[in-house]
Amino acid sequence: MKKPFLYQTIASDLMRKILEGDFMDGQMLESSEVLMQRYQASIITINKALGVLANLGYIKRIPGKGSIVQHPEKAVDTATGSRMIGAVVFDMALPDVWAGAVKAIENRLYGLGYQLLVGNDAGNTERMIEYIDQFALQGVEGLVFAPLSADSEDDFNQINNRIIQHIEEANIPYVVMHRVMRKVKTIQVGFDNHQDAIELMDTLFDHQTKHPLLLSHGFFNSVVSDRERGFLESLWHRGVADPAQYIIRLPNLANQTGAQPDFLCMLEEELHKHPDIDTLVAVDDHILKLLHMVVQSRTLFSEHPVILSGFGTIDDVLATETIDIYQKQDPTMLGEVAIDHLLDMINHRSLAITQIIRIPSVLTFGKSAI
Incomplete structure (x- = not known):
């Protein structure tokens, strides 16, 4: 060690x-x-x-x-042998996959007498490692963590392999959640983002979509990458020339309220540049919420009507029915499957199980839909 x-x-x-x-x-x-x-x-x-x-x-x-x-x-619990599990995610304050998954983990552990220690890494590698060190000092029996996003695929792999090496050197069983990686010798649990994207796009094309635009991010993680890949494949299969031009990568939109004016300007510019666009697809919760905010406060889409679509877990946005069709993903199931497999690894004292488990999504239509 x-x-x-x-x-x-x-x-x-x-x-x-x-x-x-x-x-x-x-x-x-x-x-x-x-x-x-x-x-x-x-x-x-x-x-x-x-x-x-x-x-x-x-x-x-x-x-x-x-x-x-x-x-x-x-501290007393540690001395008397209380059982603990650690979880490190991006930000529990965001009403998306992290909060739902961690709540599900906590609920599952509560009935088994475990204490859950949660760290918000805020996308920072050193902060993630510090949480791992703290949890190791406190004696956690296992760890659930979500890999960090990065500027490129190479950076994504390099950063997260460093984190995994740190966990393995501490001899802590762990499960990777949500952002699946390559060549990792443990259980990984995530949504089937590639297939979900293909299914979503096939449905949109069946409902008269001809020119979709995917609103994506400027950073890299496996979730965004798999959804982009499914989007591109669906366009290729329909003979769309240069499908990559229909992916727009946005700057950091962490502050959604502050980002709305810039987002609106970008949408207006893209719709002006591509007047044939008839469908907007949000690559994740954050962009889906921005679309919802623009619909609620602006007349842009009355001037240029489009189908609104994407991938989502934020119930308060989806319940408004401003989004026409989306892949609804269940963070509760994600958390439950992740913690169940981690506990199984702990109970069987195994650190070298290699498996990727994909959680299905549910294709959902709003009342105003297509």
């Missing part, structure tokens, strides 16, 4: 001392200067170790004063 980083060693040693009573509940932890001398470490390393302890609930950091020791329930 790879030798732990110094900050991990320091955090682990301090955690042990807290649990063994060397530092009492409510006591001030030794100052950073004392810890620097004791562990022969820089202030950056000490702060990183203290950050781990604070995130795990062993200390409370007070600016200008120091760190107060505390014995939270999860």
